[in-house]
Amino acid sequence: MDAESLLLSLELASGSGQGLSPDRRASLLTSLLLVKRDYRYSRVLFWGRILGLVTDYYIAQGLIEDQLAPRKTLYSLNCMEWSLLPPATEEMVEQTSVVKGRFMGDPSHEYEHVDLQKVNDGDKVFEEEIVVRIKEETRLVSIIDQIDKAVAVIPRGALFKTPFGPVHVNRTFEGLSMSEAKKLSSYFHFREPVELKNKTLLEKADLDPSLDFMDSLENDIPKGSWSIQMERGNALVVLRSLLWPGLTFYHTPGTKNCGYIYVGTGEKNIDLPFML
Amino acid sequence: MEDSTAQKQEKENQESGEEERPWGEITAASSQDFKSGLSEPLESEQGPETEPYSRSSPPGSPQSRDSAPLGDLTGPGASSPPSPPEEPSSTPPLALSGQGLEAPRQAHPNHSVIPEAETPHSDHLKQSSDIGELTHLTCQSTGNAFPQFQQTNGHLYEPRDVSCSNSKQKELRFDIFQEEDSNSNYDLDEAEPETAPSVLETAIQNAKAYLLKTSSQSGLNLYDHLSNMLTKILDERPENAVDIIENISQDVKMAHFSKKLDTLQNENEMLPTYEIAEKQKALFLQGHLEGADQELEDEIAGNSLPNVMESAFYFEQAGVGLGTDETYRVFLALKQLTDTHPIQRCRFWGKILGLEMNYIVAEAELRDGEDEEEAEEEDVTEERDNEDSEGEEDDELPRSFYKAPQAIPKEESRTGANKYVYFVCNEPGRPWVKLPSVTPAQIVIARQIKKFFTGRLGTPIISYPPFPGDESNYLRAQIARISAGTHVSPLGFYQFSEEEGEEEEEVEGGRDSFEENPDFEGIQVVDLVESLSNWVHHVQHILPQGRCNWFNPIQKSEEEEEDDDEEKEEKEFDYIEQEVGPPLLTPISEDLEIQSIPPWTTRLCSNLIPQYAIAVLRSNLWPGAYAFCNGKKFENLYIGWGHKYSPESYTPPVPPPVCQEYPSGPELTEMDDPSVEEEQAFRAAQEAAVPPAEENEDTDEDEEDYD
Numbered sequence: 001m002d003a004e005s006l007l008l009s010l011e012l013a014s015g016s017g018q019g020l021s022p023d024r025r026a027s028l029l030t031s032l033l034l035v036k037r038d039y040r041y042s043r044v045l046f047w048g049r050i051l052g053l054v055t056d057y058y059i060a061q062g063l064i065e066d067q068l069a070p071r072k073t074l075y076s077l078n079c080m081e082w083s084l085l086p087p088a089t090e091e092m093v094e095q096t097s098v099v100k101g102r103f104m105g106d107p108s109h110e111y112e113h114v115d116l117q118k119v120n121d122g123d124k125v126f127e128e129e130i131v132v133r134i135k136e137e138t139r140l141v142s143i144i145d146q147i148d149k150a151v152a153v154i155p156r157g158a159l160f161k162t163p164f165g166p167v168h169v170n171r172t173f174e175g176l177s178m179s180e181a182k183k184l185s186s187y188f189h190f191r192e193p194v195e196l197k198n199k200t201l202l203e204k205a206d207l208d209p210s211l212d213f214m215d216s217l218e219n220d221i222p223k224g225s226w227s228i229q230m231e232r233g234n235a236l237v238v239l240r241s242l243l244w245p246g247l248t249f250y251h252t253p254g255t256k257n258c259g260y261i262y263v264g265t266g267e268k269n270i271d272l273p274f275m276l
Numbered sequence: 277m278e279d280s281t282a283q284k285q286e287k288e289n290q291e292s293g294e295e296e297r298p299w300g301e302i303t304a305a306s307s308q309d310f311k312s313g314l315s316e317p318l319e320s321e322q323g324p325e326t327e328p329y330s331r332s333s334p335p336g337s338p339q340s341r342d343s344a345p346l347g348d349l350t351g352p353g354a355s356s357p358p359s360p361p362e363e364p365s366s367t368p369p370l371a372l373s374g375q376g377l378e379a380p381r382q383a384h385p386n387h388s389v390i391p392e393a394e395t396p397h398s399d400h401l402k403q404s405s406d407i408g409e410l411t412h413l414t415c416q417s418t419g420n421a422f423p424q425f426q427q428t429n430g431h432l433y434e435p436r437d438v439s440c441s442n443s444k445q446k447e448l449r450f451d452i453f454q455e456e457d458s459n460s461n462y463d464l465d466e467a468e469p470e471t472a473p474s475v476l477e478t479a480i481q482n483a484k485a486y487l488l489k490t491s492s493q494s495g496l497n498l499y500d501h502l503s504n505m506l507t508k509i510l511d512e513r514p515e516n517a518v519d520i521i522e523n524i525s526q527d528v529k530m531a532h533f534s535k536k537l538d539t540l541q542n543e544n545e546m547l548p549t550y551e552i553a554e555k556q557k558a559l560f561l562q563g564h565l566e567g568a569d570q571e572l573e574d575e576i577a578g579n580s581l582p583n584v585m586e587s588a589f590y591f592e593q594a595g596v597g598l599g600t601d602e603t604y605r606v607f608l609a610l611k612q613l614t615d616t617h618p619i620q621r622c623r624f625w626g627k628i629l630g631l632e633m634n635y636i637v638a639e640a641e642l643r644d645g646e647d648e649e650e651a652e653e654e655d656v657t658e659e660r661d662n663e664d665s666e667g668e669e670d671d672e673l674p675r676s677f678y679k680a681p682q683a684i685p686k687e688e689s690r691t692g693a694n695k696y697v698y699f700v701c702n703e704p705g706r707p708w709v710k711l712p713s714v715t716p717a718q719i720v721i722a723r724q725i726k727k728f729f730t731g732r733l734g735t736p737i738i739s740y741p742p743f744p745g746d747e748s749n750y751l752r753a754q755i756a757r758i759s760a761g762t763h764v765s766p767l768g769f770y771q772f773s774e775e776e777g778e779e780e781e782e783v784e785g786g787r788d789s790f791e792e793n794p795d796f797e798g799i800q801v802v803d804l805v806e807s808l809s810n811w812v813h814h815v816q817h818i819l820p821q822g823r824c825n826w827f828n829p830i831q832k833s834e835e836e837e838e839d840d841d842e843e844k845e846e847k848e849f850d851y852i853e854q855e856v857g858p859p860l861l862t863p864i865s866e867d868l869e870i871q872s873i874p875p876w877t878t879r880l881c882s883n884l885i886p887q888y889a890i891a892v893l894r895s896n897l898w899p900g901a902y903a904f905c906n907g908k909k910f911e912n913l914y915i916g917w918g919h920k921y922s923p924e925s926y927t928p929p930v931p932p933p934v935c936q937e938y939p940s941g942p943e944l945t946e947m948d949d950p951s952v953e954e955e956q957a958f959r960a961a962q963e964a965a966v967p968p969a970e971e972n973e974d975t976d977e978d979e980e981d982y983d
Contacts, residue, residue: 014599015634017627017900017915021595023882053877053896078883101923102873102896163495172530210532227631227728232602233552233703240629242728245917265899271926275728275919 001259003032003044003060009259012250015231015238018049018263024058027079032060035074035082043169047073048246048262050140052105059144059262066166067159068192068214073144077105085137088145096142099134103266107137143266151241152190153217153249153260156180161213173256181237181253184226188214190260195219224276242276245269496532504528555705559608580614582623587911590904593881594892596915598627605704610638613699613708618643625698625759626900626914628751633702633731637755637914640697684827686715692816692824693719693756700751702731709733711752716822717744722753726919726926740928754918756818761920762901763815763912764864764893766799770814772861790814790860798907804891805878808865811893811903817857826855870897871923897921 001009006029010019020028028046036044041062050057058079062072074082099111113132118125160170180186195215196204217226217239227240239249246264251257269275487499505528509517517524584607591597598606606624614622622640687694693716699708725739729751737743737750771793804810816824858866867875875897880889881904895901900916938944950958 011599011601014597015602016629017596017598019592019595019597019599021593021881023884024595051894051899053874055879101871162492164492172526172532174530224631227629229632229634231703233556234549242631265921271726274926274928275726 001046001261003028003036003046005257005259006032006046008257009046009250009261012236012252012257013238013248013259013261015236015250016240016246016248016263018246018248018261020049024079028058028060031076031080031082035060035062039072039074039084041072043067045071045259046261047144048260048264050103050143050262050266051264052103055105057103057105057107057140065168067169068167071148073141075107075140083107085141085144088141092138093142093146095132096134096139098132099139100267103140104136107135107140109136110134111136111139140266146268147244147247147262147266149189149191151244151247151260151262153187153239154190154214155251155258156186156188156216157211158256158258159214160210162210167213175252175254175256175258176237178234178253181251182228182230183218184220184228185216185218187217187239187249189217190214222273222276225272242272243269496529501525501528552703552705556605556608559605559612559705580619580621581611582621584610584624587624587904587909587913590890590906590909590911591902591913593890594902594904595881596902596913598915602704606636609636609701609704609708613638613640617699617708620644622699623911624913625755626916628729628754628914628918629916630729630731635700635702635729635731635751636704638699638708639759640699642697684716684821684823686713687823687825689713693760693818693822695815696759698752698755700733709748711748711755712745714749714752714756715744716827718749718753719756719818719822720820722750722757724929729918740931751918757920758898758901758914758918759815760813760818760824762895762898762903762914763813764811764903765814765910766804766905766907767810767812767863768793768799769796769910770812770861796908799905801880801889801891801905801907804893804905804907805880808867808876808878809863811864811876811905812861813858813864814861816860817862819855819857821855824857867897870921873923 001013006025010025013019032044032046035041039062042065043063045061045063047059047061050059055077058076060074060076060082062074063069070087073085075085076082098113098115111134113134115130115132116127117130119128120126155173155176157176158170158173159167161167176186191214193213193215196213220226220243225241225243227242229238229240230236231238235252237251237253239251241247241249244262244264247260247262249258249260484499487502488497490497505521505524508524508528514520514524584603588597588600588603592600597603610622610624613619617640620641620643622638625637625639628635628637689697694713697713698711700711701708721739721741721743724741725737725743727737727739727750729747733746733748733751735747737745737747743750769792770790772790799810818824819826821827864876869875873896875895877894877896879892879894880886881892882889890904890906893903893905895903897920898914898916899919899921901912901914903910903912
């Protein structure tokens, strides 16, 4: 959600039960403004909150003009002092995939993971235990990256691609119509397209290159990994990810108001196939 | 005048003949451009075509006709800035040479008369001055139509050069007067395209180039946008276009991003919006419907409605809860519930998210003697179940030896897991639906499955192990589990009621009723945050059996099913250890950890102003369950998917081992075929034993093989 319209956005996303306390809200409004100035971002998003056992991480993201360019991620424990996180690498994601359980809320906490490694010593093969230490900060980076890639959502038309490549906010976007808002195909993954290249020419025929340049949620696997609901008597459409429980996307049809927020434990719901 | 007309004809002939000359091409080209450049109404364009007729026409008519185009030519010429200096400067010198009183345009033919008589070259001069006119005209035409600008521009310079050479030729023969004339003409020609039009041209070019500049953000340009806008305005011709020009501009831009859909529009798409608004309107009006003051007083006295907004305020401090707006609607819906149902006490339990719709859950305690109907209904359903099972038994099909374990009866309403009654609705304003009471079997199975709620109570639960009931039962089971796990209160808020004898309760496995402690003095918020032992469970723990109070299945079986097999009784005589859970009002510090994850997280809602902060408790076992306490008041709330947290991934239980179909014995087991050696050995043995009985050998062999 845009840091500038934080209050309205929180009110719209409150249906999932996760909001911010008044003091957090107030401090976010203040500090994110400063973040925008200091880091020279064109847009600052309040990304959400990862619930730790001791404290929570508050996450914000800074965007430059090109909306699909790699985002800078910042975290804070008190909503006032923000620290920049390094960009996620594939190595990081792989390394942290072994960590299970909840976040602690301490970036310097180290998870210990015992890795069994086969060691050839002459003829014999030993299994040696190697303790891998993984910092929680690394895990935080990788989880945010995974969530962003999997479930960040933007309605169709809110962004458009210029002929030169960069993606900009569509100033003339006036919201989805009511009939479009009920379809998953009207929502896109807010990331560089992955699936789009695999589409056949026939499927691509109807796409508008300036608008349909991202993957739609329609083809997400497994099917039904989104709960789409009309709340407040059709005045608000809310998408909840079932794969990453805690991610709420909201949009008021007919207006520009849209955004997503993640408030959760930072764990993927791997039980999803059993639960549908 | 006759001369002038005759000479004019001659000139025209020459003009037509000039096309064959080297520079004639250029003039022809420029005149073509001139034709194409000018719009049709200009009569001068028709000049060359109509001229042949003018030869036979009276002398006066060509002049009048000539003057007519002039009017047309000067007309636009006067409007454009560069023309005024040109008109007087070009024509007066020429006019001086001939009849000065004539109109400037007429001066051309007359002026050409003088040199014409002497030399044909004067035609060039005239031509050049005509070209001057042309350039001037083309300048005007550029004002009308930009696209031709460059085209004509290219031609402009060439005729000028031609006229220069012409005037040089003239210098050789003409007198000074004419030389001056030619010079002035030359200067004029020189000045005309270079100064005035070039400024205009470049200005126009620059302006257009600026307008055509594509935006670096959108790739559009203002020129196209303006022309699209004008097209749209002219197509649609709206009233007071100037007032809505901003919107037109926006519409034009938005048109880039909207697909051209067919004209079929769904008219009904707004209907549900109005429908729910209509329903919620009833919520807001319900206060007015009850007019009687008497009733109002009674209500206030026997208030069963909780102050939802107050607890919502505290939860907001904790950063949880629905929005203020939604909470208030829930509040009104709860009021509606208490008005329409005989409810002693109720509270807002929470919200369970579903795939299609969500559930708003209200926890209620019915007034005494109001839950009889429900009990009757349940009896009916139980009877039905019995009938069904009997019907199956009547069949001739082979009967299963499987004996279902003794069904554990469900707890009476107002006790154990069925202590409260739960009402759910999908959205404030929609009707409240009472959930059926929960059975131990449902709780046991609900622990083994993990399914999303859909939001429709009648949905069957398709799972393994099969869940006895539909979504309403599953929802009720989960509510019971969540309540048992997460409903906590500060230590000392509740106390055991003293009236009941302790001995009786011990038999039941723990006291199950409590009352509010009137002497509760409150606990310091800091203490609540620092020590979990200041929080206690005030909802009974649900045993693995699915009940809160342990039920001994053995006693039951002896009483009711006396004709059971001895074998089974022997089995059941094995002592079944009584399941014991933590008693009521146990501190939550004794809750079990989930694989080294503490089950609760406590914190102060604000570190900035700690003196007025409240204590917030978050369950890690049931994500979404919260409790707050400000020292005196406390409340529990659950908003979530209704699933228990587990660090391990869910694995459905393994199906039980397959039952034996029949007792297996040596007759039924397969044996290896004898090898050839064995057969031969056997045969040899038989031959040795019974030499005479050779005939039966084969059959014996076969029989033994089958054994």
